Amino acid sequence: MSASQSSAPLPEAMSVTLTINGETRQLDVLPWTVLLDLLRDHLGLTGTKKGCDHGQCGACTVIVDGRRINSCMAFAVMKDGARITTIEGLAQGGDLHPLQQAFIDHDAFQCGYCTPGQICSGVALIEEGRARTRDEIRELMSGNICRCGAYTNIVDAIEQVIGADGEAGR
Amino acid sequence: MNRFSYLRASSVDEAVREAAADPTVRFIAGGTNLIDLMKYNVERPERLIDITRLPLDRIAETDGGGLRIGALVTNDAAAYDPRIKDRYPLLSSAILAGASPQLRNAATTGGNLLQRTRCYYFYDPGTPCNKREPGTGCPAITGRNRIHAILGTSEHCIATHPSDMAVALAALEAMVHVAGPDGERAIPISDFHRLPGDRPEIDTNLRHGEIITAVELPPADFSRHYTYLKLRDRLSYAFALVSVAVALRMEGDAVAEARLALGGVAHKPWRDPEAEALLHGRPATRDRFIAVADHILKDAKGHEDNAFKIDLARRAIVRALSQAAAGTPQSQTDKRIK
Ligand SMILES: Cc1cc2nc3c(=O)[nH]c(=O)nc-3n(C[C@H](O)[C@H](O)[C@H](O)COP(=O)(O)OP(=O)(O)OC[C@H]3O[C@@H](n4cnc5c(N)ncnc54)[C@H](O)[C@@H]3O)c2cc1C
Ligand code: SF4
Ligand code: FES
Ligand code: FES
Numbered sequence: 001m002s003a004s005q006s007s008a009p010l011p012e013a014m015s016v017t018l019t020i021n022g023e024t025r026q027l028d029v030l031p032w033t034v035l036l037d038l039l040r041d042h043l044g045l046t047g048t049k050k051g052c053d054h055g056q057c058g059a060c061t062v063i064v065d066g067r068r069i070n071s072c073m074a075f076a077v078m079k080d081g082a083r084i085t086t087i088e089g090l091a092q093g094g095d096l097h098p099l100q101q102a103f104i105d106h107d108a109f110q111c112g113y114c115t116p117g118q119i120c121s122g123v124a125l126i127e128e129g130r131a132r133t134r135d136e137i138r139e140l141m142s143g144n145i146c147r148c149g150a151y152t153n154i155v156d157a158i159e160q161v162i163g164a165d166g167e168a169g170r
Numbered sequence: 171m172n173r174f175s176y177l178r179a180s181s182v183d184e185a186v187r188e189a190a191a192d193p194t195v196r197f198i199a200g201g202t203n204l205i206d207l208m209k210y211n212v213e214r215p216e217r218l219i220d221i222t223r224l225p226l227d228r229i230a231e232t233d234g235g236g237l238r239i240g241a242l243v244t245n246d247a248a249a250y251d252p253r254i255k256d257r258y259p260l261l262s263s264a265i266l267a268g269a270s271p272q273l274r275n276a277a278t279t280g281g282n283l284l285q286r287t288r289c290y291y292f293y294d295p296g297t298p299c300n301k302r303e304p305g306t307g308c309p310a311i312t313g314r315n316r317i318h319a320i321l322g323t324s325e326h327c328i329a330t331h332p333s334d335m336a337v338a339l340a341a342l343e344a345m346v347h348v349a350g351p352d353g354e355r356a357i358p359i360s361d362f363h364r365l366p367g368d369r370p371e372i373d374t375n376l377r378h379g380e381i382i383t384a385v386e387l388p389p390a391d392f393s394r395h396y397t398y399l400k401l402r403d404r405l406s407y408a409f410a411l412v413s414v415a416v417a418l419r420m421e422g423d424a425v426a427e428a429r430l431a432l433g434g435v436a437h438k439p440w441r442d443p444e445a446e447a448l449l450h451g452r453p454a455t456r457d458r459f460i461a462v463a464d465h466i467l468k469d470a471k472g473h474e475d476n477a478f479k480i481d482l483a484r485r486a487i488v489r490a491l492s493q494a495a496a497g498t499p500q501s502q503t504d505k506r507i508k
Binding site: 011014031032034053054055058061067068069070073074075077078080121124125128130133135136139140142143144145 | 171172173174175176178198200201202205206209218220222246250269270271272273275276406407502503504
């Protein structure tokens with residue numbers, strides 16, 4: 001059936017409410033706007049990276065309602081009402097998130113392109129509380145590819161934060 | 171990507187009604203397969219019906235002692251559900267062998283069953299493909315076919331179904347509950363996906379307008395002797411070349427009941443009840459396992475790049491049966507195969 005025969009109404013922008021890094025915004029988005037492109041191209045939040053655009057690398061990882069997802073594989077309209085945290089939202093005031101600091105301490109990046117996705121993924125992983133051993137960290141971070149191969153130091157950084165949380169009696 | 175209109179469904183009835191009226195409609199759940207295909211122009215729906223707000227996100231006990239997993243339960247939620255981990259660890263293990271934590275957070279039970287093949291030609295609208303455009307031919311048969319099927323193929327298509335979850339569901343003999351324009355029905359998982367035959371464009375026996383509402387697991391006693399063994403080109407975040415789901419009920423050293431399903435080798439999760447019957451009432455020995463593997467693979471057909479899968483599947487079946495019989499399932503974290 002051709003488009004002209006379709007009974008569907010013509011696509012138009014829709015109003016959605018998103019809370020991004022703590023700030024609630026009302027936005028008009030077209031149905032086919034992908035969350036990653038909304039963040040980067042419409043809202044100027046270019047910390048979130050586009051690697052593959054097909055769910056295969058994790059560079060676009062953001063945290064939506066507490067869960068890490070690939071923002072390249074989500075339409076923004078479908079997230080109406082959601083709370084979204086990107087790399088720009090992790091620092092509190094002037095203080096880096098402990099995992100951001102741990103990435104610096106452990107030299108857990110080279111070119112840095114995968115890093116925002118790695119850190120968002122790692123922050124969610126720590127919240128999930130399922131990874132205790134290095135093997136578990138590796139497996140549960142396997143959705144984030146690092147072409148520079150900084151994996152060993154990334155695991156070190158995450159282990160540092162999990163260890164610190166452990167000592168804090170979590 | 172094509173332009174489309176968008177509807178957020180507020181009830182199953184509304185979703186079914188709107189979809190039934192329009193052949194260009196697609197439901198969207200996690201979006202991890204549909205959006206991917208839309209970005210390649212393989213799927214070009216004129217209208218999307220967002221089903222994520224429907225109340226299908228619960229896991230509930232059934233009267234018979236099984237579990238009913240709502241179609242919108244995410245792969246993550248299913249894999250870590252204490253009841254599933256405890257009573258159906260095979261399913262939990264298979265889900266955790268697939269995709270990545272990010273994708274499993276978005277992917278749903280219904281969408282996972284309906285994900286489409288990863289055949290390279292299917293994904294590339296610049297090439298012919300009988301599944302994407304019926305009647306144009308199958309370049310995979312004479313082209314690159316490393317990831318393709320060795321069982322149940324046809325001269326029209328040699329694609330595989332890529333799901334891990336579905337392989338475990340096949341071994342567990344799940345029921346797929348659907349609602350459609352003609353009411354509700356339940357489809358045994360073995361009849362849900364189909365072989366390509368001369369209609370490779372049709373992946374499943376779901377009709378247009380039908381929505382998956384739940385997947386039901388019958389009561390089962392396979393929580394000690396099971397395994398999901400997945401072999402692939404890298405250890406995580408890669409589709410199976412061959413995978414084996416095994417569920418056994420043991421009585422002493424003998425096998426009382428055996429279920430075995432293969433992934434990565436056919437257009438659907440592959441069961442062979444005759445081969446399983448070779449184990450019933452018999453001691454769990456390596457010779458028996460080899461006989462089972464030989465039976466399953468007796469009609470296997472390799473192509474230029476994927477003939478290795480026949481040998482790989484044979485060894486994987488034997489290894490998986492040994493793991494399950496010993497009660498030492500494959501770990502999805504420690505990747506060593508013991
Ligand atoms: C890089 C990558 C790696 C992956 N690796 C693996 C892997 O190793 N193993 C594995 O098993 N999977 C893997 N996947 C696939 C992933 O599991 C699927 O994409 C996912 O399960 C699909 O679920 P969804 O909810 O996102 O589906 P969607 O993309 O929303 O939908 C898929 C299809 O199902 C239809 N649909 C969805 N829900 C319903 C419903 N309730 N009723 C009727 N129709 C419905 C849609 O119309 C669409 O046609 C991978 C995906 C990617 C991108
Ligand atoms: S194997 Fe199937 S999906 Fe792949 S090119 Fe052939 S017809 Fe298309
Ligand atoms: S850009 Fe989203 S996974 Fe690669
Ligand atoms: S630091 Fe370069 S890709 Fe990871």
